[in-house]
Amino acid sequence: MCGILGLLLHDPSVDAAPEICEGLSLLQHRGQDACGVITCGPKGRFYQCKANGMVRDIFDSNSITRLVGGMGVGHVRYPTAGSFNNAEAQPFYVNSPYGIVFAHNGNLINTGSLMQFMDHTAHRHINTASDSELLLNIFAYNLQQTGKFRINEEDIFTAIGGMMSQVKGAYACVAMLAGFGIIGFRDPNGIRPVGIATRKSGTGHDYIIASESVVADAGGFVDWRDINPGEAVIITRNGISRRQIAAPNTFAPDIFEFVYFARPDSVIDGISVYRSRMAMGDALAVKVQAVLKNANIDIDVVIPVPDTSRVAALNLAQKLQLPYREGFIKNRYVGRTFIMPGQQMRKKNVRRKLNAMALEFAGKNVLLVDDSIVRGTTSKEIVQMAKDVGAKKVIVASCAPPIRYPNVYGIDMPSRKELVAHGRDNDEIAAAIGADVVIFQTLPDLIDSVRQLRPAITEFDCSVFTGQYVTGGVDEEYLQHVESLRADNNRLKALNLNFGTVEGKSDGDGSHEPENKTGASTPVNGSDDTVGLHNSWNTHS
Template sequence: MCGIIALLLSNPEIMASVELFEGLQMLQHRGQDAAGIVTCGYKGRLYQCKGNGMVRDVFNQENLQRLVGGLGVGHVRYPTAGSSSNSEAQPFYVNSPYGIVLAHNGNLVNAEELKNSLDVKAHRHINTDSDSELLLNIFADNLQQTGKFRIYEEDIFTAIKGLYEQCTGGYACVAMIAGFGIIGFRDPHGIRPICYGIRRSHEGFDFMFSSESVVLDALGFTEIKDIDPGEAVIVTRQAITRRKLVNWGELTPCIFEYVYFARPDSVINGISVYRSRLEMGEHLANQVMKECGKNSDIDVVIPVPDTSRVAALQLSHKLKIAYREGFIKNRYVGRTFIMPGQQMRRKSVRRKLNAMALEFADKNVLIVDDSIVRGTTSKEIVQMARDAGAKKVYFASCAPPVRCPNVYGIDMPSRRELVAFNRDNDSIAKEIGADMVIYQDLNDLIASCQKFNPHITSFDCSVFDGQYVTGGVTDEYLAHLEKDRSDLAKSSRESLQSPDTIGLHNFLHTSSQSYFERNGWNGVMGVNGVNGSN
């Protein structure tokens, strides 16, 4: 899961980098592994700054000032495809044709097939394992096939339509063509979110694309609209043009956005994330009453901060059981779900959360969390509650059991790493050390979201039911995915970065940095990309 953003200011003299930086900070919850911004300045010259780490670590006032130009693209990364290598930080750039920058959220199911086809037919070499670079090169190759010296909107729409016909998976993308404008498009099923808004300025109108509406709200953009499935939107300083390019899919958004990933103050596909989570708490309360009985011995409801807080509050209200904040969160530790490796996730739980004994001692507690995925975090939380003196620990999940891998951009790759795989509720409770585990019913979860936009007839619930809306997800593909993206595989890739390799990387980085500093660029790389040139 990643966060994407693109901005076009009506006044090219004003720098877009500051608001892109602010927007990425608001999308930090969607990715904490790497961040990047590419801007476009005078005569189509591109300026970039990206690297591993949080937004605040990658950017400072000095390098933001060097990101010249009134339009740009930004990205925060949490990797599912590829690795955590610094070279895979986005946005990606290709010079031919026209100078194109792209940032992407999602995952392609047919990446290997596409990579082979590009290499043989288009002679485009892919330098990383990231399918974002693959998407960029497919888009660029489709544009190059027009053979035109200048870029036209019709050619862009044709290129994106060709991309839809070639690429299978869930993806939302923002792109920038040097000296021309910005583009947003979404896969034919609308699995991953993207929206855009307009803001009046002294010179005209500013336009922004974002993964979530909260960014647009905070920066003063209005008339916020979601990009429809299979739709592309092109924004220049002269006009905004949107076109539905394919009609074979219907809106099937990822339901896990509402459960976990999105900020509660966002509205995605017309659904308030906050209100959907209140409704999840309402349905989960019914499930607790069903499994524990009306006269349960639960003394207190305690949420796992922050995502489950809204649902837990509504659940406690309906059950008429006291709600208490029993876990205090260290906000300077990242989200444990998106951390690589079980060992790191386990250590991070204790560093991130501290249990207050006065809320647990001699009580039967109901802990509410948004979901249970690998079970690592849940197990540590249950043990923390017991260490703080809880007599009984019940554990309720706002989501159903996660039993299947996600193939559309969420890091749930290996079935054997999912605690619910081949286990019933009693076995899961035993595994995480709880007295009882209570799961949300899938139909109730769907109803919690559908209530606020009845026009959405289906959601991507593949992690719960194994139904992959795009097709193309075979047993062979899932086996390959599990082999490539398990914690063991990721650990093996990380171990390949031996001290010698790291030393070589540092040498090359230092040499390159020195070269740019000698030429007055001080680490912010400017790349020439004049509109209309190959």
């Protein structure tokens, strides 16, 4: 799961970088592995800063002031199909046929055939294992087919249409063409979120493209509108153009956005994430009441697992007329353990992240409410923490159904072996995480909790619960391939952690350079219409 952002300011003399970095900090929950910004300044020159790490660590005042220009693209990332290599930090860039910057949220499922096309037909070199770079080059190849020195909006729409006919999977993207403008588009199933908003500025308007509406809200942008499935939007200082490029397939936004990933103050595809989580709590309360009555267990207190489950847990407690308490205190300076690579790192960070207050647990039957149970590593540690401080019984209730299948559309849970619910029933899952009872939301109740806020959406991507993939093209061979890639990447990550690899800015050859705040961003030389890639474009002076 990644976060993307594009910004075009009406006044080209005002630098967009400070606002882009602020926006990326609001999307930090979507990825903590790497972040980056590329801006476009006078004469189509690009300036960039990207590296492994958090937004607050990579972008200080010195690096931000070096990012010149009134439009730019930003990205926060964690690795899925690619590796953790900091050479894969986005946005990506190509200089042919034009200077193009590209940021992508999602995952392609036909990378094998696309790589063959790149090698044998397009003759374009892919330098990383990231499908985002591949998607960029497919887009660039289709632009190149125009054969024009200067392109117009019609050419861009045509190129996006050609790209959409070639690629399969989930993609929400923002691109920037040197000296031209920014572009946003979304896959025909609308699996990953992205939208646009405007803000009055002098005699014109500023425009923003972002993964979540909260970024627009914070920046004073209005008229937020989700980009439709299969739609492309081109924004220049002359205005905005929209076009339905591909006929929409089954509109199926990822329901896990509402369960876990998105911020509660965001609205995605017309659905308030906050209100959907309230509804999840109400529905889960009914299930909890039935299960506990059958098991003859009385609950003394409802405690959420911070932070995502708070809204649902409060509604559940109110519906069941039970006390609601904050039993876990969170250290806000430790990242989200679900996103952290490697089981051992996730396990170590749970107790760094949370501390249980004995006063709320001792001698009580505790109902812990969590948004979901994925690998079970975090859940097991949390249950043990509750018991260590004296909980009599620990019942775990999940706002989501059991996750038994891998996600192939950009969420970091591709290996079935890593999923605690895969091949287990509820009693076996409870035993695996050390709980006395585990209770899961039913899939119909989860879907209804989200869909009731926008009945026009008839389907969601629920593949992690059902194993049914809305795009098709996902078979056993593909799943084994993705699981193998992820296992290799985890081993490499563990090796780098064990040997203390220094992480810093990404050089063009994928090597590591220690952090250098005085040279955090680098200009890329070019002309008004194209940007020439030279051997120091990603070097730090």
